[in-house]
Amino acid sequence: MKHFTSVQDIGDLKQALEKAKKVKEHPFADQELGNNMTVMLIFFNSSLRTRLSTQKAGMNLGMNVIVLDINQGAWKLETERGVIMDGDKPEHILEAIPVMGAYCDIIGVRSFAQFENKADDYNELILNQFIQYSGKPVFSMEAATRHPLQSFADLITIEEYKKIERPKVVLTWAPHPRALPQAVPNSFAEWMNATDYEFVITHPEGYELDEQFVGKATVEYDREKAYRGADFIYAKNWAAYSDPNYGKILSTDRSWTVDAAKMALTNNAYFMHCLPVRRNMIVSDKVIESRQSIVIPEAANRVVSAQTVLKEILLGM
Ligand code: AN0
Numbered sequence: 001m002k003h004f005t006s007v008q009d010i011g012d013l014k015q016a017l018e019k020a021k022k023v024k025e026h027p028f029a030d031q032e033l034g035n036n037m038t039v040m041l042i043f044f045n046s047s048l049r050t051r052l053s054t055q056k057a058g059m060n061l062g063m064n065v066i067v068l069d070i071n072q073g074a075w076k077l078e079t080e081r082g083v084i085m086d087g088d089k090p091e092h093i094l095e096a097i098p099v100m101g102a103y104c105d106i107i108g109v110r111s112f113a114q115f116e117n118k119a120d121d122y123n124e125l126i127l128n129q130f131i132q133y134s135g136k137p138v139f140s141m142e143a144a145t146r147h148p149l150q151s152f153a154d155l156i157t158i159e160e161y162k163k164i165e166r167p168k169v170v171l172t173w174a175p176h177p178r179a180l181p182q183a184v185p186n187s188f189a190e191w192m193n194a195t196d197y198e199f200v201i202t203h204p205e206g207y208e209l210d211e212q213f214v215g216k217a218t219v220e221y222d223r224e225k226a227y228r229g230a231d232f233i234y235a236k237n238w239a240a241y242s243d244p245n246y247g248k249i250l251s252t253d254r255s256w257t258v259d260a261a262k263m264a265l266t267n268n269a270y271f272m273h274c275l276p277v278r279r280n281m282i283v284s285d286k287v288i289e290s291r292q293s294i295v296i297p298e299a300a301n302r303v304v305s306a307q308t309v310l311k312e313i314l315l316g317m
């Protein structure tokens with residue numbers, strides 16, 4: 001593997017799951033592989049899980065890990081070419097990226113959608129500049145349109161908990177006070193569509209995701225129908241994708257909050273969320289604290305997905 005930005009980079013999904021299983025069973029089996037190799041984790045946005053789990057994954061592989069928060073201590077970066085840099089940004093990303101590349105062997109990047117320019121977001125302007133100018137393998141730690149390390153961990157978790165071969169997996173929109181990117185739902189959909197699960201997406205009108213991610217999924221506007229018979233409920237908020245509302249909040253309708261009454265419609269479904277989650281907006285206290293909530297093992301699997309991906313990148317170098 002060279003770069004890791006989407007499900008396509010992982011290759012055959014069954015094989016990837018086998019590899020992940022081995023990594024989970026023997027996390028220190030590849031301590032030699034990363035010796036004298038440095039992974040640099042660049043954050044343009046906040047993180048708890050991605051930051052910690054990817055560091056742990058690197059350490060398990062014997063790597064050196066450097067973490068940089070661009071917004072805390074680094075120079076503010078100009079990202080557009082041709083700008084007269086007489087404002088508050090002392091450094092250009094076109095110098096910063098190759099400099100960062102010079103200090104490491106692999107680069108992870110977190111750079112959320114900015115909701116300023118849809119084309120820039122959906123063309124992955126920042127992530128692609130890292131690929132183009134760092135000279136190093138690059139992996140996404142949530143970029144503008146996808147969060148593949150999260151989706152891989154989600155898939156590993158579903159495989160661990162599923163009771164039937166082809167579970168019904170439901171991605172449900174849920175309300176949130178701030179505008180959030182589509183990266184998590186896009187990516188989750190992309191990975192679910194790469195399986196043979198029954199995959200349903202439910203959301204209020206106006207929250208349609210980009211067709212390239214919806215793919216063969218069933219979009220069900222009748223929420224109760226979507227929940228009925230579900231084996232997994234995967235909740236996430238996202239802001240509108242469709243024009244002219246790109247990046248806008250169209251609804252904060254709390255009838256979409258995942259609660260015990262809605263979970264009762266399911267086939268005793270497991271509850272999943274990538275975290276961080278706002279309680280009693282996205283999900284009730286009762287549901288997230290219930291036995292069916294698997295958000296903690298889901299988060300724990302972030303080490304497994306990151307380590308499997310880092311290992312594959314190291315093997316490809
Ligand atoms: C981010 C998002 O929705 O993309 C990160 C999730 C992993 N969430 C927030 O900003 C709350």
Ligand code: CP
Nearest residue numbers: 047048049050274275
């Ligand atoms: N799920 C996830 O990526 O969490 P963080 O934003 O805390 O990294």
